Amino acid sequence: MSVIVDYYNYWIVVFLMMAGFYVVISANNLVKKVVGLNIFQTSVFMLYISMGKVSGGTAPIIIEGVTQYSNPLPHVLILTAIVVGVATTAVGLSLVIRIKHAYGTVEENEFQNEDDAI
Amino acid sequence: MLEQHLPALAILLPLIAAPIVFILGRSTVVWLLATFTGAWASIVAFQLLLTTLAEGAIHYSLGGWSAPWGIELTVDALNAFVLLAVTGVSTMVLVYSKESIAKEIDKAKHGFYYTAYLLAMAGLSGILITGDAFNLFVFLEISSLATYTLVSLASDRRCLTAAFRYLIMGTIGATFILIGVGLLYMKTGTLNMLDLAERIAAFDRSRTINTGLAFIVVGVSIKLALFPLHRWLPPAYTYAPSAVSSFLASTATKVAVYVLIRFIFTIFGPDYVFYDMGMDMVFMFLAIVAIFKCSYMAAVQNNVKTILAFSSVAQVGYMVLGISLVTTTGLMAGLIHIFNHALMKSALFMAVGAVFYRVGSVEVHAFKGMGKQMPFTMAAFTIAGLSIIGVPLTAGFVSKWYLVSAALQQNLWVIAVLILLGSxxxxxxIGRIVEAAYFHDVPEGRDASKLKEAPLLMLIPMWVMVLANLYxxxxxxLTTEAVGHASEWLFQSTELLEVAQ
Incomplete structure (x- = not known):
C-alpha cells in the first residue's frame, strides 16, 4: 500500500504515459493521435518536475533561515522540453491540415487503402 | 581567434545562416549562401578532425561556464569523423539541390527548403558535438522537426502521410530518450556525459539505471530505424523530394547510430551494456534479421526509392552488427560503414533524382534504356551500387572486410557467412535496376530524344560522391586512422578489450 501512496506522483506519470501511448497507437483520427502524443509528452514533464522536489525543501529562492531547497534544474530542463513539445504539436497539426486538404479526410482508415499502402 | 571556437562554429554556422536564408526568400542567392555555409562547416569539421587526431579531444565550455554545470562541447576522433561525413555529404547535396528541387518542390517553397535544411544540419552537428545528454535531446528535436518539414515539401501528396508517420514515430523515440536521460539524472544528478559515465560506473546497477538504459536504447533504435522499429523510414524516403532522401539517408540515421555508440560506450560503458545486460545478443539478432528481411523487401519493390530505403535499413543492420561484436575491429567496421554508407547512399539517391528529373518517374521500368540515354548518371548509379554490394576497390568493400574479419576474429563463422549472403x-x-538500365530499350511511347543527360549541377555532386567512394x-x-583512434578510445578503461581478445 505504501508503494502506491508514497509514489503517487510516479503512478500518475505511468498512467498518463500509457494512456497517451495507447491513444497514439490506437486512434484512427490523426488529430487524436497528436493529442495522444501530447499526453504522452506531458507525462514526461511531470516525471521531471516531481523528481526535482527535495523532501522538506522549499522553492529555490534565497531566504534567510532556510537551508534546504528543491532542485530547480529539472524544472528549467523541462521548460525546454515543453517548448519542443509545443513545436512538435504545431508541426503535427499543420501536417494534419495539409492532409485534410490533400485527401479530404483525417481518418486513417479512409485513406490507408487509397494509395498509401507500403 | 576563430581557431579556439571551432567546435561552436560547427553548430553556429548553419544555425545563423538558416534565418538569413528564410528572410532572403527564394532566389539563387539563397542557394549560394546555403552552399557556402555548408562548405565552411565542412572545412571546420575537417580542421576539427585533424586537431583531434594530432592533439586528442577538445573540450569547449559554451559561454565560459565550465562543466559539469555549463554545457560542454566535446570533440574527439569519433564525432569529428562522423561530423566530417555529415557536413561533407550535406554540402554536396546542397549543390545538387538547386536543379533537383526546381523540378520537385513548388518555387514558393524553395526558401523554406533551404531554411529547414540548414536547421537540420545545425541539429545534426549539435547532436554530434555536444557533451551533454539533455542538450543532445534538444538538438535531436531541432533536427527532427526540420526533417519532418523537409519530407512534407514534396509535390506528391503521399509525402504528407509519410511525414506524419515519421513525426509520430520520431517524437515517441525522442521522448523515450528524454525519459531515459531523466532517469539517469534522477540517480546521478548530472547531465554531462563524462560525469555521467563516472557516476554510473560508481553505482551498483540499480533498477533506475537499467530502466534508463532500456528507454534510451529503444528510443535511439527508433531514430536509427533498427528492425523492427523501421516502419517509418521507407515511406518517408520514398515520398520525400530526391534531394531530401539523399540528405536523410546519408546523415539522419547515421547520426542516430553515433548516438547509440556514444550512449553505450561513453556513458554506460560496454561492460555494463554487453556483459551485465546482454545487449550484444539482442543487437546481433535484430541486425541479422534487419539485413535479410529488409534486403529481401528491397528486392521485391518496384519503386527505386523504396528499394534504396529498405537497403538503408539493411545497411543500418551492418553497422549495428559491427557494434554488437564487442571488439575494436567490430566497432571500427561499424564506424567505417557509417562514413562509407553516407558516401554511397547519397550518390545512389542523387542518381535516382537525376532520372526522375528527366523521366518523371522512379519505378524500375522508368530506368529502362537509361544506360544509353543518361550514361554518366547510370555509371554513377552502377559504381555506387557496387559499393553497396561491397565489390573490391569501392568503399563498401572496406567496411565489409572489417566486418567479416571482426566476425572471424571471434570465431563467429556463421555471422561471417551471413554477412556475405546479405551482400x-x-x-x-541493385542488379535489377542496372539490368533495366543497360539491357532494355526505352519503352515505346516514351520519346527517347528528350531523355538526355542530367544537368551538370546534378552530375558534379553525384560524381564527387562516386569518386569519394572509389578514393x-x-x-x-584517413578512415582507418580516425576510426582506429576512436574505437581504441571508446574501449579505453574497460577490461573488455582483454576479455574479448
Whole structure:
C-alpha cells in the first residue's frame, strides 16, 4: 500500500504515459493521435518536475533561515522540453491540415487503402 | 581567434545562416549562401578532425561556464569523423539541390527548403558535438522537426502521410530518450556525459539505471530505424523530394547510430551494456534479421526509392552488427560503414533524382534504356551500387572486410557467412535496376530524344560522391586512422578489450 501512496506522483506519470501511448497507437483520427502524443509528452514533464522536489525543501529562492531547497534544474530542463513539445504539436497539426486538404479526410482508415499502402 | 571556437562554429554556422536564408526568400542567392555555409562547416569539421587526431579531444565550455554545470562541447576522433561525413555529404547535396528541387518542390517553397535544411544540419552537428545528454535531446528535436518539414515539401501528396508517420514515430523515440536521460539524472544528478559515465560506473546497477538504459536504447533504435522499429523510414524516403532522401539517408540515421555508440560506450560503458545486460545478443539478432528481411523487401519493390530505403535499413543492420561484436575491429567496421554508407547512399539517391528529373518517374521500368540515354548518371548509379554490394576497390568493400574479419576474429563463422549472403541479396536489388538500365530499350511511347543527360549541377555532386567512394575504397588511411583512434578510445578503461581478445 505504501508503494502506491508514497509514489503517487510516479503512478500518475505511468498512467498518463500509457494512456497517451495507447491513444497514439490506437486512434484512427490523426488529430487524436497528436493529442495522444501530447499526453504522452506531458507525462514526461511531470516525471521531471516531481523528481526535482527535495523532501522538506522549499522553492529555490534565497531566504534567510532556510537551508534546504528543491532542485530547480529539472524544472528549467523541462521548460525546454515543453517548448519542443509545443513545436512538435504545431508541426503535427499543420501536417494534419495539409492532409485534410490533400485527401479530404483525417481518418486513417479512409485513406490507408487509397494509395498509401507500403 | 576563430581557431579556439571551432567546435561552436560547427553548430553556429548553419544555425545563423538558416534565418538569413528564410528572410532572403527564394532566389539563387539563397542557394549560394546555403552552399557556402555548408562548405565552411565542412572545412571546420575537417580542421576539427585533424586537431583531434594530432592533439586528442577538445573540450569547449559554451559561454565560459565550465562543466559539469555549463554545457560542454566535446570533440574527439569519433564525432569529428562522423561530423566530417555529415557536413561533407550535406554540402554536396546542397549543390545538387538547386536543379533537383526546381523540378520537385513548388518555387514558393524553395526558401523554406533551404531554411529547414540548414536547421537540420545545425541539429545534426549539435547532436554530434555536444557533451551533454539533455542538450543532445534538444538538438535531436531541432533536427527532427526540420526533417519532418523537409519530407512534407514534396509535390506528391503521399509525402504528407509519410511525414506524419515519421513525426509520430520520431517524437515517441525522442521522448523515450528524454525519459531515459531523466532517469539517469534522477540517480546521478548530472547531465554531462563524462560525469555521467563516472557516476554510473560508481553505482551498483540499480533498477533506475537499467530502466534508463532500456528507454534510451529503444528510443535511439527508433531514430536509427533498427528492425523492427523501421516502419517509418521507407515511406518517408520514398515520398520525400530526391534531394531530401539523399540528405536523410546519408546523415539522419547515421547520426542516430553515433548516438547509440556514444550512449553505450561513453556513458554506460560496454561492460555494463554487453556483459551485465546482454545487449550484444539482442543487437546481433535484430541486425541479422534487419539485413535479410529488409534486403529481401528491397528486392521485391518496384519503386527505386523504396528499394534504396529498405537497403538503408539493411545497411543500418551492418553497422549495428559491427557494434554488437564487442571488439575494436567490430566497432571500427561499424564506424567505417557509417562514413562509407553516407558516401554511397547519397550518390545512389542523387542518381535516382537525376532520372526522375528527366523521366518523371522512379519505378524500375522508368530506368529502362537509361544506360544509353543518361550514361554518366547510370555509371554513377552502377559504381555506387557496387559499393553497396561491397565489390573490391569501392568503399563498401572496406567496411565489409572489417566486418567479416571482426566476425572471424571471434570465431563467429556463421555471422561471417551471413554477412556475405546479405551482400548477395544486395546484388539482386541493385542488379535489377542496372539490368533495366543497360539491357532494355526505352519503352515505346516514351520519346527517347528528350531523355538526355542530367544537368551538370546534378552530375558534379553525384560524381564527387562516386569518386569519394572509389578514393576511400583504395586509400583507407584517413578512415582507418580516425576510426582506429576512436574505437581504441571508446574501449579505453574497460577490461573488455582483454576479455574479448
Amino acid at each position: 548477395l541479396l544486395a546484388i539482386v536489388y 576511400f575504397g583504395i586509400d583507407t588511411s
